[in-house]
Amino acid sequence: MGTDNARARHLVRGATLADGTTTDLLVENGRIADTGTGLSSAGATVVDADGLLALPGLVDLHTHLREPGFEQSETVLTGTRAAAAGGFTAVFAMANTSPVADTAGVVEQVLSLGDRAGYATVRPIGAVTVGLEGERLAELGAMADSRARVRVFSDDGKCVSDPLLMRRALEYVKAFDGVIAQHAQEPRLTAGAQMNEGALSGELGLTGWPAVAEESIIARDVLLAEHVGSRLHVCHVSTAGSVDVVRWAKARGIDVTAEVTPHHLLLTEELAAGYDARYKVNPPLRRREDVEALRAGLADGTIDIVATDHAPHPVEAKDCEWDAAAFGMVGLESALSVVHAAVVRSGQLDWNDVARVLSSAPAAIGRLTGHGTIAAGAPAEFLLYDPQGSRTFSTRDLVGKGVNSPYLSMDLPGHVVATFHHGYPTVLDGAVLPPDEVAAQAAFWMESNNG
């Protein structure tokens, strides 16, 4: 049955592309076989895309899939189902698992789990240091040369704070065109930190996380990247000052890219006032001025991409006192709607920009091919989005294991109607397709493409 479906052609009829033109998409053998209007539907399953926007499959450069080791929070299967629901066709899986993804063995395991599940391309991120301990470099070369072909390295969750180790890591990854993705947080300036440092943290009696703890590491790292002539990526930029530092570095010609999360584009620190730990995240939600600067930075290209930092946690880790709660929010299922609400409605980004910041640019930074374009001959990696209307976001919209979403009971615009990965649907009519069906499609795809 799965084999038949994988061979099946799909005709997506009357979709609107990011540039506003209308087209049909004939999907066959994993590729977009043809585009144009009035394509024949002979032998094809027709998907009516009237009024729907077709965007290249979203690529998340920053996802916590939690497997191996924290399967109570998420697995590669559940996390990639959440990804598909959000319109993602590729995710880069962060290394803070148990064991840590600091060896070729672990990254190959994560790769295989992703391939088998079949909901999205999973590209493992390798740890920079052994055990994320910040003491000695992990086997970066072996991870790069492994089947997982790791190009992005990060100790995310922790900062590579030792400047000498950071310098060595930047130097080392040049050999295989890798990039260090830094979680910029000066540890001494943020010991015990619970929320953004400012008047509000004082009022609430919570230890503050000062903006300078992020900005000083970014400033140091762009200078190190310049010094060694290497490539740096900055994770989840959250302050106006960070945008200024990155803008300065780019003007100087330094090879740096930066990401912002959907939540830092929409939410502010005032949400901490109710001590609801759903709003506890690292880096913390900041001030309105920071949100405005992040939006402007994304619009003018200083910030290259939006990445979710999808960080699922079990209910117990959030349903407790603020100080004791885990940092992090889920974000895959809501990302496109939140970006729509934060920067499309305001006119700062159009849909072409959205396709860039959520698909082609993250693919380019991660050296991932086969994603980021909708064109005849290209791999069929795309989604259909209904930009009309809005929904009250609820746990029914959450497909992964985590329910730690800051958007529950908020009204969000639009929704993902369909996602196609490797030419087969992972989401149709707004519903994620069952794991056995998708796994069968994936097995057939692997056979015809690798075998």
Ligand SMILES: NC(=O)N[C@@H](CC(=O)O)C(=O)O
């Ligand atoms: N963002 C978070 O608040 N938490 C992340 C770690 C991280 O991205 O720094 C996690 O792994 O839970």
Ligand SMILES: [Zn+2]
């Ligand atoms: Zn981080």
Ligand SMILES: [Zn+2]
């Ligand atoms: Zn993270």
